[in-house]
Structure formats: C-alpha cells, structure tokens
Amino acid sequence: MIEDLLAAIPLGFFLAFLIGPVFFVLLETSAVKGVRAAFSLDLGVIVADVVFILIAYFSTNKLLEKIKDDPALYIFGGVLFVTYGIISLIKNKKNYKRHEENESIITIKKNNYVELFIKGFLLNFINIGVLGFWLGLIIVFGPQLEMDPNRMIFFFGAILGTYLVIDIFKMFAAKKLNKKLTPYRIYKIKRLISIIIIISGVVLLFNGIFPKQINETFEDQIERRIPTI
Template sequence: MFEDILSAIPLGFFLAFLVGPVFFVLLETAALRGFRAALTFDLGVILADFIFLCIAYFSTNKLLTSIKDDPALFIFGGTVLLVYGVISFIKVKKSARKSANFEVQKLKRKDYIGVFVKGFLLNFINIGVLGFWLGLLIIFGPTLEMDPKRMSVFFGTILITYLIIDILKILLAKRLNKKLTTKRIILMKQAISILMLIFGIILVLRGTFPEDMHEIEENLDITMFQEFE
C-alpha cells in the first residue's frame, strides 16, 4: 500500500503542472480573487477529475477509447473555450474603457458557487482529461491487480497531491496582489483570454484533423525526447 502511495505522488505533481486552460485560470483567480476563490475553483476542477476517473473505472475500455477519440467532443469542447475566450476578451476591453480603476475582485458568498461551477466546467469540457485518466487506469490498473482498495489509495493520492501542489501555487500567485496595477490586471486578463482561444483552436483542430494533429504531436514528442538524450 505504501508503495502505491509513493508511485502516485509523482503523477500528482505531473497533473498539477500540466499546462492547460485550468492552470492559467487558477493562477488568475488566485491573483485577482484571493485564496478562497482559487481553492473553490480548484475543488470544482478536482470534482470533474473525480467524475472522469469514475467513468473510466466503471466503463468498458472499448467504449471509453471510442469516446475519448470522438472528434465531435473535441470540436464541442474547443468551441466552448473559443467562445469563452472571445467573451472574456471583449468584457475586459469594455471594463478597461469604462473604468480606470480595475481593482482586485472580492467575492460574496453566493459568488463562490459560480467559481466552483466554472472550475468544474472548464475541466469537464476538455475530453483530453478523460483520456488522461483512462491511460493511467490502463497502465496502472493491472499493476494494482484492479483491487478497489489499492486503486482508491493510488488515485486518491494523485488527487490529494494535485490539490496540495495547487494550494502552493495559489499561495504564490496570491502574492501578486500587491504588485497588480490596473494596467497589469488588464494585460493578465487579456492574456488569459488569448490562451483560452489558443487552447480552443487546438481542440477544434484535434477534432477536425485528428490524424494530422496526432502526427504533429508524435513528431513533437520525438523531438523533445531527442533533445533530452
């Protein structure tokens, strides 16, 4: 059991530093809305991970493999991110024109529900997350003998490690509060919006040209591997 925990911790680190839309929005939320808002957002993200993990565990591999590679799901998720990025960018530009004082936001209690849902949906629309958990289940399931207790400890450790690392990221990002001027806040929000657009385009391309994108990803993996040799 202890060996399972030790094997899971590095995967939790990897998941916490996996660069994607959630990564940047988490840092933005911590910097602009504070620790509690960012932690609430992160709990929504983890709930989506937990649901994907349950789907991967209780479904057949054949069904999941077909779902995770379904182009329509990539196109849908990418389109949602594109729309989100465009709307966010427009809202930032409008806010910047209306007010010169773009202050750090403080949330009311009812707003935390929205932040939680935002974290959940932002992670849930990325079908690649399902593929990640399915891959881990296929790779590590047999080594854990598909024992429910061992798998609960293993995957639970991954999620707990992920949460701990994210809390550290939140604390570091929160320190940016004192250095955030109006101009810097606007630039940060615009950058996050542009990143959402980029991730959305990538997902749409993966759904529209799956074979070409897969070949590009493989070539990138080979290039990176050669650089490390």
C-alpha cells in the same frame, strides 16, 4: 500501499504543473481574488476530475476508446473553449474601458465561491483531453493495481491529493502578486488568460478536425514517462 503512493505522487506533480487553461486561471484567480476564491475554483476542477475517473473506471474499455477518440467531442470542447475565451476577451476589454472612462477603482468580488466552483468544474469538464488523461492512467495502472477498488481509490486519491497540495502552494505564491496588481496589469493578465483559453480551444479543434495527425496514443506517452509500480 507505499509503492502505490510512490507511483501516484509524481503523477500529482505532473498534473499540478500541466500547462493549460486551468493552470493560468487558477493563478489569476488567486492573485486577483484571493486564495479562498482560487481554492473554490480548484475544488470544482478536482470534482470534474473525479467524475472523469468514475466514467473511466465504470465504463467498458471499448466504449471509452470510442469516446476518447471521437473527433466530434474534441470539436465540441474546442468550440466551447474558443467561445468562452472570446467572450472573456471582449468582456474584459469593455470593463477596462469603463474603468478608464469613470476613473474609478475596479471592485473585485471575493465571496462568490459557488460560481467559482462551477467555473472550475466546467472549465475542466469541457476539455475532453482530461478524460483521455485519466483513461490512460486507468489502462496503464489498472492492471498493476489488480483493479482492486481499495488500491484504485488510494492511488487516484493520492494523485488528486498531491495535485491539491501543490496547487495550494501555487495559490499562496500567486497571492503575493496582489499588491503589485494595478487595474492595467489585471486587464493584461485576464487578456492573456483569454488568449490561452482560445489557443487551447484551437488545439482541441485541430485534434478533432485532423485526428490522424496525432501520431502517438496517450497511453504510450504515459508508459514511457512513468515507471511501473
């Protein structure tokens, strides 16, 4: 178990600092809406991860490989990301213009935790690359864990636990920025987040339209970066 834990912790760190839409949305949510709101969003992200892990574990390798590399799923996820980013960009701009015209203080909802949970779940779930990540770990570490259910639960639980602990530290760090957030800065941050989401969607679209441009499989990258148990 100790060896499994030592192998899982670095993966949790890697996942927590993996730069992507969820990373920036989590920091923005914590800074603007507070730690509890960010924690609700993060729980949604983790639940989506658990769903992906279960899919990867209970499905056959042949089916998983087909799903993971299906260009249509990358295109679908990319379209959703781009659409979400564009809508957020337009909505944010309208809200800021309305604020300027009314010269009123922007009010921020802090108690819609269910909506934030769903947002975190969907933001993570529509990214087919996340399924590839967990599939790669199943393929690489599954045999080393002897596909033992107890070891698998402990191993992946340790990864998600490490990820959550680091995210909590990130939330409190981002929360300290709250006092420095003016309506204009909030607008700038949200615009940056929307642009990052759009770029992420474009990357997914590129991977779906030009799948052969990806020269390395995810499993090879994992094997080179992470030591064996």
